[in-house]
Amino acid sequence: MTPSRVVRRVLSSAAIAGLLATAAPDSVAQNNSRQAPFAPNRLWDGKTPDFRGIWQTRGTAYVNVEGHPGEKGLAASRSIVVDPPDGKIPYRRDALTRRQTNYRNRSTADPSLKCYQASVPRATYLATPLQILQSPGNFAIVYQENHAFRVFHPDTRPHFDATDWWMGDTRYRWEGDTLVADVAAITDQAWLDQAGNFHSTEFHVVERYRMTGPDVIEYEAQIDDPVVYVRPWTLRTALYRVTQPGARIVEDECLEDADGVRHHISPSDPRNLLKADYSKWKQGARP
Amino acid sequence: MTRALLAAAICAVAAAGSWLWRPLLAQSAAVPSSATGAALPRLPDGRPDLQGLWLKSAGGFQGLFIGSLDGTNFAAPGGGGRGGRAGGGPPAAPRYEYTPEAEAERQDRLKRGYEDPEARCHLPGVPRALEQPAGLYPVQIIQDEKYVALLHEAMHDVRIIPTDNSPHPRNYWAWDGDSRGRWDGDTFVVDVSNFNGRTWLDMAGNFVDENEHVLERFRLLDRDTILYEATVTDPTVFVKPIEMRFTLKRVPQEQQILEYSCLEGERSLQHYTDEDGGKKRRAK
Numbered sequence: 001m002t003p004s005r006v007v008r009r010v011l012s013s014a015a016i017a018g019l020l021a022t023a024a025p026d027s028v029a030q031n032n033s034r035q036a037p038f039a040p041n042r043l044w045d046g047k048t049p050d051f052r053g054i055w056q057t058r059g060t061a062y063v064n065v066e067g068h069p070g071e072k073g074l075a076a077s078r079s080i081v082v083d084p085p086d087g088k089i090p091y092r093r094d095a096l097t098r099r100q101t102n103y104r105n106r107s108t109a110d111p112s113l114k115c116y117q118a119s120v121p122r123a124t125y126l127a128t129p130l131q132i133l134q135s136p137g138n139f140a141i142v143y144q145e146n147h148a149f150r151v152f153h154p155d156t157r158p159h160f161d162a163t164d165w166w167m168g169d170t171r172y173r174w175e176g177d178t179l180v181a182d183v184a185a186i187t188d189q190a191w192l193d194q195a196g197n198f199h200s201t202e203f204h205v206v207e208r209y210r211m212t213g214p215d216v217i218e219y220e221a222q223i224d225d226p227v228v229y230v231r232p233w234t235l236r237t238a239l240y241r242v243t244q245p246g247a248r249i250v251e252d253e254c255l256e257d258a259d260g261v262r263h264h265i266s267p268s269d270p271r272n273l274l275k276a277d278y279s280k281w282k283q284g285a286r287p
Numbered sequence: 288m289t290r291a292l293l294a295a296a297i298c299a300v301a302a303a304g305s306w307l308w309r310p311l312l313a314q315s316a317a318v319p320s321s322a323t324g325a326a327l328p329r330l331p332d333g334r335p336d337l338q339g340l341w342l343k344s345a346g347g348f349q350g351l352f353i354g355s356l357d358g359t360n361f362a363a364p365g366g367g368g369r370g371g372r373a374g375g376g377p378p379a380a381p382r383y384e385y386t387p388e389a390e391a392e393r394q395d396r397l398k399r400g401y402e403d404p405e406a407r408c409h410l411p412g413v414p415r416a417l418e419q420p421a422g423l424y425p426v427q428i429i430q431d432e433k434y435v436a437l438l439h440e441a442m443h444d445v446r447i448i449p450t451d452n453s454p455h456p457r458n459y460w461a462w463d464g465d466s467r468g469r470w471d472g473d474t475f476v477v478d479v480s481n482f483n484g485r486t487w488l489d490m491a492g493n494f495v496d497e498n499e500h501v502l503e504r505f506r507l508l509d510r511d512t513i514l515y516e517a518t519v520t521d522p523t524v525f526v527k528p529i530e531m532r533f534t535l536k537r538v539p540q541e542q543q544i545l546e547y548s549c550l551e552g553e554r555s556l557q558h559y560t561d562e563d564g565g566k567k568r569r570a571k
């Protein structure tokens with residue numbers, strides 16, 4: 001299901017008022033930290049933890065990281081905000097007003113609806129998978145949605161933050177078997193989810209990727225933005241390995257319709273195919 | 288990145304002439320010799336290590352190329368010329384021979400440059416993903432025993448190519464098609480099919496349809512040079528295959544790939560007038 005369809009489904013529900021209902025942090029992800037450390041496989045250098053594979057979160061935190069009650073066809077989600085303990089993003093008062101405005105306008109204002117790159121950390125908990133590409137000295141994540149990718153650079157050099165990026169500038173290091181990534185220079189046009197949670201250009205994320213089993217990566221993002229939040233906060237979720245044989249990241253390219261509005265169309269959708277009918281060029285996608 | 292920025296980048300590149308031309312001069316001496324094969328960097332599986340950050344440098348066209356693959360180079364002095372500078376050097380740009388119906392379509396598209404899908408930030412397809420103006424947008428290659436992944440700065444285009452020569456899927460039609468690779472000795476050979484028929488080959492109306500089929504060959508000539516060759520066939524568009532060849536040069540390690548936010552900051556269509564289907568008013 002595409003995010004835009006999810007939004008439409010959410011919008012169609014009267015239960016939307018319940019979105020602010022309190023939800024406790026995701027206990028599954030949280031409990032992992034108490035287990036004995038898992039020792040991941042190594043790359044061929046014999047040292048680097050091997051995170052390669054196709055991964056995807058479960059659940060629907062992409063609708064609202066603070067949790068939501070769900071509806072028919074859309075599972076409820078608990079808050080993935082684990083700090084503060086109430087599962088709420090610690091907004092400044094004026095920023096909270098802006099969030100509510102974003103929320104009311106989400107059916108048109110969400111940058112994701114325009115097929116923009118999802119930004120960090122949002123790209124991690126989308127409804128579509130990601131693939132980790134790795135070799136000794138190289139680490140990159142390709143996100144299926146809008147074919148966004150991030151090349152992780154070693155933190156031996158400072159951020160390239162002369163401008164703002166949609167996917168940020170990522171510098172990483174290994175702390176034992178945990179990959180720690182420092183992400184800066186993210187545009188303030190990006191959102192954290194479909195509910196309008198947002199940040200400014202002062203947004204700063206420290207991500208931690210840690211395998212807690214052969215098929216699970218615990219993902220944690222410590223977030224700070226003194227312009228928007230009263231204090232740093234943390235979200236945590238889990239990425240599960242996509243184990244189906246032959247599974248792969250497929251191309252996700254939006255097509256514009258005759259009005260110039262973009263829509264996600266699967267490569268398996270025959271509308272994607274022109275069949276050598278050149279006149280169709282002018283007609284758009286007609287979803 | 289917009290065409291305006293592109294133009295700015297071109298000016299910057301032109302100003303930094305020595306940076307652009309030095310690799311080109313080196314190029315003419317570098318064409319194929321794999322006598323160095325034994326000294327190539329390799330992965331543990333014995334395959335040549337294609338990893339790194341690469342920039343198209345030369346071949347087919349001399350240096351900066353804006354325009355049509357059939358030879359019109361808007362970036363060349365006078366904006367014309369056929370296949371780059373005269374005499375010597377790498378082979379000239381491919382000439383396309385269209386079927387009559389496709390030729391009519393091509394002539395029409397020449398007048399409809401604003402419909403170039405890249406101007407609308409769409410994926411460029413193959414081989415256009417690599418066949419970008421020389422010296423502008425690098426490609427990051429990450430490789431293991433199962434995949435060779437091409438992360439293109441331009442359009443943040445991604446191709447994760449399996450190396451197992453697996454079959455193409457059915458009922459799948461993509462801008463970049465479906466790529467299946469295999470190693471033929473030290474050459475990485477990629478068979479690309481399953482195109483959706485929407486891509487153009489350049490900014491000048493050259494195009495393919497969904498019957499496009501590409502055979503690509505990546506060969507590491509030395510530590511810092513990949514020779515790229517592509518054979519493009521499309522029986523409903525071209526009467527004979529198109530052969531393309533150019534080299535990728537390794538980018539110095541202090542440089543890195545940047546983000547290309549096209550759709551997020553789309554400005555290209557502003558450069559076209561209302562008449563052209565764009566957003567800019569034509570000067571009266």
